[in-house]
Amino acid sequence: MSAWVEHVIWWQVFPLGFVGADKELAGARPAPHQLSRLQGWLDHLVALGANGLALGPVFTSRTHGYDTTDYLEIDPRLGDGTDFDALVAACRERGIRVLLDGVFNHAGRDFPPVRAALEGGAGSEAGRWIRWSDGHPYYFEGHDQLVALDHGSVEVQDHVVEVMTSWLERGIDGWRLDAAYAVPPEFWAAVLPRVRERFPDAWFVGEMIHGDYQDYVHRSGLDSITQYELWKAVWSSLRERNFFELEWTLGRHRDLVADLLPLTFVGNHDVTRIATQVADPRHVAHAVALLFFLPGVPSVYYGDEYGLRALKEDRAGGDDAIRPEMPGAPSEVADADAGTWSVYQRMIGLRRRHPWLTRAETATSGVANEQxxxxxxxxxxxxxxxxxxxxxxxxxxxxxxAGAVLEAGAPVLAGAVAPHSWAVVEG
Structure with missing residues (x-):
């Protein structure tokens, strides 16, 4: 794995939501150069203490970005290739790494090879591009707009290599691989060595919600996975006031870190905001402290640093609230919580002063429901x-x-952590 990953802290953005793009490409209002709005937030990213920009889908799609129809073009609702190149250049000027979201498990129905396969059927030449079940197209998680690709197909493998290398040539640093848990690990084992021949420093992190993380990484050749187990244990233990759950998960996290470096997070584009999930506002900072204290590659979901609240709902449009439009400048954010921003800044600062935390060995003590x-x-x-x-x-x-207090949620008096607070100490 590349050395730069040891020091990266990502700020994750869902671009279509961030710029307030129309929900569907068809009939979308002309809104050129929307991607350039992100440039006005890069100094915010740096001020936070981060040095990586993790972008959600930016390629042409019919709706939410995960129904890709052209992997080599920027979605017109965001702008064009020139806008993207300008964003990458602005990141480079600030020392910011760039990660793209690659949706290679499935594609939208309007992706030309998929459209040809659907029209021609399983026995057609184009039919080799997609998965079939009893002569019918296989849809990802039952969504008929998301057609599963055939990962045993040479055509699919060649296309993914082309897409990955094309955008790496344009200056990105790696790929988040959407729905990796649904992709046979042998697919990545065939694709990634070909990409790494030209881009040995690229980083590849797979979205793994469940399954055997270590086995998948070993079989696929990925560098990392999304640490959903830890995410769940953090918010659940805080909400339910049950640190026994977190302690148990930290044992699994310890074993994982000994083998690979996972992507850690307390929020992303698919889950309820951490400030809503935890419920008790006094305990949101505890989640932030854990994110930057524990080993891994941390990622901050845009708006979480301001304490934004939003609930993900299982319905059409249920992701909209957690993928909000942001104003042109950080100073214009409504309902920004200065206290939450301070905790993020201070804990990222602590992480920067102690970079060994990325691969730290860990243990627990004094476990109780609330401590x-x-x-x-x-x-x-x-x-x-x-x-x-x-x-x-x-x-x-x-x-x-215990030694000196380095950071705390409230003043530490008489050698004790204040009620509903936290502290980082030496020793």
């Missing part, structure tokens, strides 16, 4: 820190012999 201590250390760097979490109504003592 937990997470210890992190690096034998190579000699660093050792403790994150003490308290969800209770009474102060919680720091571990005996």
């Amino acid at each position: 937990l201590r997470v210890h992190a250390w690096s034998a190579a760097d000699g660093g050792r820190l403790t994150l003490a979490l308290n969800l209770g109504d009474a102060p919680s003592p720091l571990p005996e012999g």
Whole structure:
């Protein structure tokens, strides 16, 4: 894996939502150069302490971006290739890495090879592009607008190699691979070596919601996966005041980090906002502290740093609230929570001062329903820190012999973490 990944902190954006694009490409209002709006937020990204821009779908699609119809063109609702190149150049000027979202498990019905396959049938030459089940097209998770590609097809493999290398040539640094859990790992094992021949420093992270993360990475050749297990344990333990759940998951996370470097997050474009999920506003900062204290490659979903709230709903349009339009400048954000912004800045700053946290060894102590201590250390760097979490109504003592307080949600008095607070201490 490339050395730069050890130091990247992503700021993830869902572009179609961010710019307020029309929901469907057909009949969309002319809105050229919308992608350029993101350039006005790059200094915000840097001020936050991040140095990576992880973009959701930017390729031409019929609706939400995950029904791709042209993998080599920017969606007209966002702009064009010139706008994209300008955004990448602006990122380069600031030392910002760029990650693209590749939807290679399935494609939209209007993707030309898919359209030809649907018209020609399973026995046609184009039919080799898509998966069939008893002579019928296979649809991803039952959505008839998302046609599953045939990953055993040489045509599909060649196309994905072309797409990946084309955008890497234009300056991106890697790929998030959508719905990787639904793609046979052998597909990536066939594709990625061909891409790495030309771009050995590229990073590939697969979306894994469930399954055996380590086995999939080993068989596929991916660099990383999305750590959904940890995401679930963080918000659930905070909401239910049950740190036993988090402690158990941290054991699995420890084993995972020993083998690979997962992408960690407390929010993304597919889930309820962390400030809504946790429910108790006093405990949102605990999630932020965990994100940047625990090992992995952290990612911040746009707006979470302001404490934005939104609920994902299982209905048509149920993702709209969690993929909001943003104003032209960060200073224009309504309902921004300065306290949440401060926690993000301070904890990212701590992460920068202790870069060994990315691969830290960890252990826990003092576990109770409402209290937990997470210890992190690096034998190579000699660093050792403790994150003490308290969800209770009474102060919680720091571990005996704890050193200086580096960051905290509230002042640490008499060697104890304040009620509903947290602290990072030396030792």
